[in-house]
Amino acid sequence: MTCEFxxxxxxxxAGFLAGTACAAIKKKDKxxxxxxxxxxxxxxxxxxxxxxxxxxxxxxxxxxxxxxxAQAVVVNSGNANACNGEQGMRDALAMAxxxxxxxxxxxxxxxxxxTGVIGQKMPMDRVLPGIREAAGRVSAGGGHLAAQAIMTxxxxxxxxxxxxxxxxxTVTVGGMAKGSGMIHPNMATLLCFFTTDAAISPACLGxxxxxxxxxxxxxxxxxxxxxxxxxxxxxxxxxxxxxPIEGGGPDYEAFRDALGEVCxxxxxxxxxxxxxxxxxxxxxxxxxxxEEDARLAARAVAGSSLVKAAVFGRDANWGRVICxxxxxxxxxxxxxxxxxxxxxxxxxxxxxxxxxxxxxxxxLGGDTVRIVxxxxxxxxxxxxxxxxxxxxxxxxxxxxxx
Amino acid sequence: MTCEFxxxxxxxxAGFLAGTACAAIKKKDKxxxxxxxxxxxxxxxxxxxxxxxxxxxxxxxxxxxxxxxAQAVVVNSGNANACNGEQGMRDALAMAxxxxxxxxxxxxxxxxxxTGVIGQKMPMDRVLPGIREAAGRVSAGGGHLAAQAIMTxxxxxxxxxxxxxxxxxTVTVGGMAKGSGMIHPNMATLLCFFTTDAAISPACLGxxxxxxxxxxxxxxxxxxxxxxxxxxxxxxxxxxxxxPIEGGGPDYEAFRDALGEVCxxxxxxxxxxxxxxxxxxxxxxxxxxxEEDARLAARAVAGSSLVKAAVFGRDANWGRVICxxxxxxxxxxxxxxxxxxxxxxxxxxxxxxxxxxxxxxxxLGGDTVRIVxxxxxxxxxxxxxxxxxxxxxxxxxxxxxx
Numbered sequence: 088m089t090c091e092f093x094x095x096x097x098x099x100x101a102g103f104l105a106g107t108a109c110a111a112i113k114k115k116d117k118x119x120x121x122x123x124x125x126x127x128x129x130x131x132x133x134x135x136x137x138x139x140x141x142x143x144x145x146x147x148x149x150x151x152x153x154x155x156x157a158q159a160v161v162v163n164s165g166n167a168n169a170c171n172g173e174q175g176m177r178d179a180l181a182m183a184x185x186x187x188x189x190x191x192x193x194x195x196x197x198x199x200x201x202t203g204v205i206g207q208k209m210p211m212d213r214v215l216p217g218i219r220e221a222a223g224r225v226s227a228g229g230g231h232l233a234a235q236a237i238m239t240x241x242x243x244x245x246x247x248x249x250x251x252x253x254x255x256x257t258v259t260v261g262g263m264a265k266g267s268g269m270i271h272p273n274m275a276t277l278l279c280f281f282t283t284d285a286a287i288s289p290a291c292l293g294x295x296x297x298x299x300x301x302x303x304x305x306x307x308x309x310x311x312x313x314x315x316x317x318x319x320x321x322x323x324x325x326x327x328x329x330x331p332i333e334g335g336g337p338d339y340e341a342f343r344d345a346l347g348e349v350c351x352x353x354x355x356x357x358x359x360x361x362x363x364x365x366x367x368x369x370x371x372x373x374x375x376x377x378e379e380d381a382r383l384a385a386r387a388v389a390g391s392s393l394v395k396a397a398v399f400g401r402d403a404n405w406g407r408v409i410c411x412x413x414x415x416x417x418x419x420x421x422x423x424x425x426x427x428x429x430x431x432x433x434x435x436x437x438x439x440x441x442x443x444x445x446x447x448x449x450x451l452g453g454d455t456v457r458i459v460x461x462x463x464x465x466x467x468x469x470x471x472x473x474x475x476x477x478x479x480x481x482x483x484x485x486x487x488x489x
Numbered sequence: 490m491t492c493e494f495x496x497x498x499x500x501x502x503a504g505f506l507a508g509t510a511c512a513a514i515k516k517k518d519k520x521x522x523x524x525x526x527x528x529x530x531x532x533x534x535x536x537x538x539x540x541x542x543x544x545x546x547x548x549x550x551x552x553x554x555x556x557x558x559a560q561a562v563v564v565n566s567g568n569a570n571a572c573n574g575e576q577g578m579r580d581a582l583a584m585a586x587x588x589x590x591x592x593x594x595x596x597x598x599x600x601x602x603x604t605g606v607i608g609q610k611m612p613m614d615r616v617l618p619g620i621r622e623a624a625g626r627v628s629a630g631g632g633h634l635a636a637q638a639i640m641t642x643x644x645x646x647x648x649x650x651x652x653x654x655x656x657x658x659t660v661t662v663g664g665m666a667k668g669s670g671m672i673h674p675n676m677a678t679l680l681c682f683f684t685t686d687a688a689i690s691p692a693c694l695g696x697x698x699x700x701x702x703x704x705x706x707x708x709x710x711x712x713x714x715x716x717x718x719x720x721x722x723x724x725x726x727x728x729x730x731x732x733p734i735e736g737g738g739p740d741y742e743a744f745r746d747a748l749g750e751v752c753x754x755x756x757x758x759x760x761x762x763x764x765x766x767x768x769x770x771x772x773x774x775x776x777x778x779x780e781e782d783a784r785l786a787a788r789a790v791a792g793s794s795l796v797k798a799a800v801f802g803r804d805a806n807w808g809r810v811i812c813x814x815x816x817x818x819x820x821x822x823x824x825x826x827x828x829x830x831x832x833x834x835x836x837x838x839x840x841x842x843x844x845x846x847x848x849x850x851x852x853l854g855g856d857t858v859r860i861v862x863x864x865x866x867x868x869x870x871x872x873x874x875x876x877x878x879x880x881x882x883x884x885x886x887x888x889x890x891x
Binding site for chain 1: 540569607717807816820821824836883884
């Protein structure tokens with residue numbers, strides 16, 4: 088890694104400001120509006136939910152990102168503005184217009200994102216004043232509060248930033264994310280916002296974002312299993328003054344990998360903060376024939392309810408691990424697979440093995456539980472992240488009434 | 490429906506006997522061995538797990554069913570005999586051979602099935618005497634105890650039988666199943682055994698079984714998400730004396746639909762008895778453009794953890810329902826979808842609607858919760874079944890230690 092982590096999030100890079108407000112969408116006195124703003128127009132790229140049912144703000148942002156330029160993002164939590172028909176679309180556009188008016192920039196340069204309950208009208212009488220307030224107080228120190236304002240069931244804000252050198256210039260990449268609550272973002276909404284002062288073309292920016300998200304956020308989910316509102320967008324304003332990145336090469340790769348570091352840190356934070364989670368599960372598949380095989384198997388193991396429940400119960404049940412790999416669609420030889428829990432080998436050549444139950448119990452009691460599958464076939468690796476399945480997951484999602 | 494339900498299960502049809510024994514595989518004094526036997530050789534067909542990791546008994550039974558004839562099935566619960574390498578294969582063959590010896594039939598006519606823990610050697614010193622005992626006491630009244638012997642975390646045995654007329658002859662189709670514990674059979678093992686005295690060719694039998702299972706057991710799961718041990722097999726011994734069914738036509742269709750009735754009743758029983766379940770969820774998708782669209786959407790809604798948790802908590806959260814349909818891969822127009830909980834309409838044209846919360850709460854408190862999505866596009870329907878997600882699911886699967 089040629090970049091280093093620094094403190095901060097979406098306002099770490101030069102020329103990025105953020106402001107927040109409480110619009111009482113979620114609860115009274117909770118921040119629920121964030122505006123992120125670049126002092127100059129920026130290259131923009133995004134990846135969006137594959138759900139057939141797309142919330143209005145997703146449709147607006149997809150269209151605007153396709154133009155390749157943007158200058159601000161307005162986000163609210165507490166209401167998804169999904170399944171609200173034409174009114175929902177009018178409200179999403181009005182949110183962007185409100186921010187644009189205060190910031191003095193073209194409406195088309197404002198992206199919109201929402202997260203919260205589906206099928207409830209946006210309380211625009213409170214949202215618009217909230218946006219005015221947030222946009223009116225953007226500042227270089229506002230990133231941390233912005234990361235708080237986008238939270239729903241998250242228990243802590245998630246932000247990260249890195250610094251790297253590109254041709255003698257210092258470039259910063261920062262970001263913030265709100266958790267999906269669970270490791271499958273189909274379960275709730277995943278929103279990620281990245282900012283950088285790198286000079287880079289929209290096409291290269293989009294390619295780097297896709298590469299980084301595929302190896303981070305898409306490894307805490309199953310492709311296509313996304314909510315109505317998921318999105319990850321990035322703005323690059325060029326203020327670092329580096330030689331613009333217009334194609335492949337060392338500068339592109341360094342930037343892409345730095346963005347990857349920010350993505351991975353945020354994705355792991357989302358997984359660890361899964362609803363009801365008591366432990367992070369990190370699944371590594373080693374020596375698969377193809378990267379796709381490794382990724383399929385790693386994601387299936389991390390997503391298996393039975394594996395998740397076993398980790399919650401500190402049960403060294405490797406049979407559930409190999410079973411999940413077996414139905415993942417990955418190609419491998421079951422009679423070659425070695426399985427480890429942390430440093431304890433629990434299966435060899437797809438079969439049982441004597442191991443220290445005591446040591447396994449210790450590994451399973453850790454803050455992070457590493458599950459490693461060695462396919463012993465090729466040279467491709469992948470890592471996926473998830474969390475255990477606890478009583479509290481049910482409690483949080485059942486809003487139990489009887 | 491041209492058939493009628495009668496009492497009984499795998500020994501309801503003429504010429505089928507069953508016997509059981511306690512071999513202390515699960516627990517002392519719990520039945521865990523069942524042998525089902527036809528007094529004459531029978532046509533055989535089966536469908537088997539798509540998991541890459543297949544238990545030894547699955548491999549043995551797949552090979553034997555391919556021959557089109559069988560006369561007995563030996564089943565044990567408590568140990569899956571999966572991931573046991575060559576020893577596992579030797580043990581599975583020895584189990585079949587033991588039953589064949591006692592019953593005086595060819596080894597190749599005996600199918601084998603196992604369910605339980607993965608990766609533990611079969612305790613053959615107890616299993617073989619158990620098989621001897623069970624095979625030695627097969628009787629026409631043994632079906633009910635057989636349905637008990639194959640249970641693992643099931644809370645009640647599952648059996649069903651129907652009778653129909655084919656060309657003036659009375660034909661009986663019976664069956665038993667053990668639940669997967671959860672609505673996704675990837676979560677545990679689903680075993681189903683059917684018997685019939687119909688005269689039918691192995692090819693027609695296989696076709697009828699696949700048709701019936703696709704519309705029942707495969708609607709409480711996601712295709713491909715199956716355990717290492719799942720199987721459904723059927724034996725047809727011809728003792729009813731009907732004109733043999735050798736191809737399509739009214740007799741074939743009547744038989745297939747009768748088998749379908751048995752399958753559906755057992756599948757619904759499995760879903761209702763899901764681990765920790767407090768309610769059955771029945772999801773009906775109406776007026777989809779294709780049957781595949783209807784099936785994809787119904788299964789995704791029934792399988793969504795958030796929908797399941799909402800039903801447990803009696804939360805009329807239709808947003809989670811449309812979101813699951815949206816990521817299912819089904820094609821539909823989100824702005825046309827109507828959603829009902831029982832007889833209460835909760836969404837119209839993909840948007841919110843005023844409804845009686847009180848009445849919805851009542852529907853959600855029922856033993857069976859019906860969720861209906863009307864796509865208003867075509868004329869294809871599908872139904873899927875599942876259960877709610879409760880604290881007890883986590884408890885059962887976590888074997889919580891701390």
